[in-house]
Amino acid sequence: MKILVINCxxxxxxxxxxxxxxxxxxxxxxxxxxxxxxxxxxxxxxGDEFIIEEPMENHTQAVGHVFDALVDSENxxxxxxxxxxxxxxxxxxxxxxxxxxxxxDDEVKEAINEAAKFAPLHNPANLMGLKACEELLPNVxxxxxxxxxxxxxxxxxxxxxxxDYKYYEQEAIRKYGFHGTSHNxxxxxxxxxLGKDLSQTNIISAHLGNGSSITAVKEGKSFDTTMGLTPLxxxxxxxxxxxxxxxxxxxxxxxxxxxxxxxxxxxxxxxGVLGVSGVSSDFRxxxxxxxxxxxxxQYALDMFTTRAKRYIAGYMAEIERCDAIVFTGGIGENSxxxxxxxxxxxxxxxxxxxxxxxxVRGGEHIIxxxxxxVKVMVVATNEELMIARDxxxxxx
Ligand code: ADP
Numbered sequence: 001m002k003i004l005v006i007n008c009x010x011x012x013x014x015x016x017x018x019x020x021x022x023x024x025x026x027x028x029x030x031x032x033x034x035x036x037x038x039x040x041x042x043x044x045x046x047g048d049e050f051i052i053e054e055p056m057e058n059h060t061q062a063v064g065h066v067f068d069a070l071v072d073s074e075n076x077x078x079x080x081x082x083x084x085x086x087x088x089x090x091x092x093x094x095x096x097x098x099x100x101x102x103x104x105d106d107e108v109k110e111a112i113n114e115a116a117k118f119a120p121l122h123n124p125a126n127l128m129g130l131k132a133c134e135e136l137l138p139n140v141x142x143x144x145x146x147x148x149x150x151x152x153x154x155x156x157x158x159x160x161x162x163x164d165y166k167y168y169e170q171e172a173i174r175k176y177g178f179h180g181t182s183h184n185x186x187x188x189x190x191x192x193x194l195g196k197d198l199s200q201t202n203i204i205s206a207h208l209g210n211g212s213s214i215t216a217v218k219e220g221k222s223f224d225t226t227m228g229l230t231p232l233x234x235x236x237x238x239x240x241x242x243x244x245x246x247x248x249x250x251x252x253x254x255x256x257x258x259x260x261x262x263x264x265x266x267x268x269x270x271x272g273v274l275g276v277s278g279v280s281s282d283f284r285x286x287x288x289x290x291x292x293x294x295x296x297x298q299y300a301l302d303m304f305t306t307r308a309k310r311y312i313a314g315y316m317a318e319i320e321r322c323d324a325i326v327f328t329g330g331i332g333e334n335s336x337x338x339x340x341x342x343x344x345x346x347x348x349x350x351x352x353x354x355x356x357x358x359x360v361r362g363g364e365h366i367i368x369x370x371x372x373x374v375k376v377m378v379v380a381t382n383e384e385l386m387i388a389r390d391x392x393x394x395x396x
Contacts (some may be wrong), residue, residue, distance in 0.1 A: 008129030
């Protein structure tokens with residue numbers, strides 16, 4: 001079975017084509033600047049790049065070029081689009097209705113539209129990718145995989161906010177959590193690596209990238225997570241503030257006379273380690289700046305690790321028994337220094353990093369000492385594969 005996985009943003013589209021027989025990625029690509037001058041598709045196959053530079057005014061045109069690239073006689077991997085058995089789409093917000101991945105029908109679309117009030121940039125963009133596939137591949141089933149779905153097992157005590165309950169009842173304002181596809185994948189891999197039944201696996205999954213979130217997993221299910229109603233809550237991220245006293249928001253709004261959407265922009269795009277350091281949202285740049293003595297870059301890195309520690313320790317108490325702390329995402333997989341820094345202070349609970357074992361990037365590794373009370377691991381995440389697997393299971 002061949003499955004196309006699509007992750008559609010407002011002006012970009014990432015895709016991967018899987019052969020599910022051996023879960024091999026046949027080809028992957030990225031379209032950028034959809035609806036903006038300079039639209040461009042770059043497809044990669046065995047290290048070779050195939051580039052299409054054509055105007056792409058909308059997502060349907062972009063998907064059309066993806067299909068052209070897939071069947072291109074020289075650079076493609078398919079002889080005909082009929083070889084595509086199903087398409088798996090990443091959706092950011094599924095609200096409370098979407099508790100797992102689903103074959104897309106009118107009811108699912110309605111749930112996606114309903115949840116769009118909390119993801120006004122993402123859900124409509126994700127839907128554009130779907131619409132393009134429905135138009136261009138009318139007989140191929142589409143599956144929706146939600147970033148929020150894995151977290152729908154959280155109990156009320158972790159998902160409710162400390163505000164008037166009517167806002168939950170009337171508006172569905174609550175913690176939803178994101179990166180669910182990644183935390184789900186990590187939980188399954190960790191259970192395998194620990195040799196444990198999924199239903200007996202308790203872990204802390206730390207997905208640290210441009211956007212970062214940490215999830216407490218109890219008995220294989222999400223129990224608590226750092227992101228909230230939207231991906232803004234929790235850790236200090238590349239450009240997102242993470243947790244704040246809400247009064248900071250109202251104060252700055254009033255002081256600088258900002259509209260709610262300008263404030264939203266400030267908190268999502270100009271805050272986080274970028275805002276604190278004034279240097280970059282990229283952790284490699286921050287590490288370099290801090291090593292060269294930039295104090296604000298050092299503050300940003302220290303804030304990031306301190307808050308991660310706070311959540312990891314708190315979540316260990318919440319789930320009562322922790323089998324492993326797992327690092328993933330661009331930073332979690334690659335930053336040897338930040339992993340070491342985040343695990344400092346956990347020695348008092350008998351959790352110890354093995355410095356030599358920690359000298360790894362990506363892959364799947366145990367980086368704690370033999371006698372560490374809790375295993376610490378690095379596991380490279382694979383959200384696309386997770387989407388492809390869910391898609392295969394639903395269309396089989
Ligand atoms: P996204 O959330 O966009 O998927 P990624 O998971 O790819 O992001 O993570 C991107 C982040 O990972 C960037 O901040 C980047 O600096 C960081 N990163 C990648 N490689 C390294 C490295 N070797 N050391 C430190 N940080 C790294």
